[in-house]
Amino acid sequence: MKNIDPTTRRPRGRPPGFDRELALDKAMRLFWDRGYEAASMDELTAAMGISPSSLYGAFGGKAQLYEQALDRYVAGPGAYVEPILAADLPTRDAFQRLLEAAAFELTRADQPRGCMVAAAETQCSPSAEGVRAAVAERRLQAIRAYEDRLRRGVAAGDLAGGVDVGALARFLMTVQQGLSVQARDGASREELLAVGRTAMRAWPS
């Protein structure tokens, strides 16, 4: 088949036989549910509907695929976080909404339970140390994002200047990570919401 339109001109060789974004989405779901090591190449290729050679050609390998799946998770199912932090809300309200949203998102019936980042890859074999460190780094950055939001609250005057924003940020992230474990263990949405409400009682004065 020939393509005349120069704006959609096909490259030289055989065209890819699958949708890259769709395949990445399937991989993300499996990694999300299983973690990195427990998701085998056989399962990945089956879920993505492609062959190992296509996977290597398009994504570079299992570890690289996992990192791209992480990116896709943050930009997709995990995208609910950023707008809440960025919204023009009182600081306390923002984190209350964040915990409510987490309770909702971590227990959706149409998704794997828990967060793909929050409590994943805490244990692994030495050969997976690289990906473990990558996930841990994302968790650290998430705490930083909380800190930044809290500092914005201090600057805006709706959070007392004496508050230890580092400790508060880490506490809030600790709760999120615990919520992810709870969700994976089968806790209900209402139970997670109750945990979130309890956690908010720790909000300074």
Added chain:
Amino acid sequence: MKNIDPTTRRPRGRPPGFDRELALDKAMRLFWDRGYEAASMDELTAAMGISPSSLYGAFGGKAQLYEQALDRYVAGPGAYVEPILAADLPTRDAFQRLLEAAAFELTRADQPRGCMVAAAETQCSPSAEGVRAAVAERRLQAIRAYEDRLRRGVAAGDLAGGVDVGALARFLMTVQQGLSVQARDGASREELLAVGRTAMRAWPS
């Protein structure tokens, strides 16, 4: 060699060539650090100083060894919990001490970081579903233990009757699970202590 004393009479065959408790201890350490699946039989037998056939003879297999390692963890490194819950303390003080003790224990230099139970085996391959369920069940029982302690507080009158003990217990366990993730990510003892202090601010009135 012959053994005369009938109270320490040896059984018929060749005597075991290793200390069962010591070997189990080594296995526990490795499982604690790596989790179930990422700890290979090669590493286990090397750490325990025994052969695969001895491991099977003495423990039954990898999965059974893991369960026994869990028991040993609870009775050993994790034994600090029970006396704090059982102590004759005001309820609030008990959980404050528990969080302080956790911050200390989860960051010991002579042990793997984090708790062997709290945030482990949240993701695994289908073949390890059995052990995952077993660990999850222990986490559920831990929440129950917290609930029982809180109810004791209500009965003793140092916790208001209107308090939702289920939610409070789950919140406290959620924090513990999050602390375990934090510890594995390298958070310092002081940081965990600060998280614990923040969490205690959620204590009812």
Added chain:
DNA sequence: TATTTTTCATAACGATCGTTCCGAATATCT
């Protein structure tokens, strides 16, 4: 139509997984 380029499916690779088998070693019992 022939050539070139890229992707694809399949099979095969070496490594490692948990497990089992086997013969030697080491003890007690007859």
Added chain:
DNA sequence: AGATATTCGGAACGATCGTTATGAAAAATA
């Protein structure tokens, strides 16, 4: 001493791991 019982080290098992090699398939280009 010989028979019996139990444990040992080590090899071997089939299965599965992630990865790579091979050649056919499918497109544009010459």
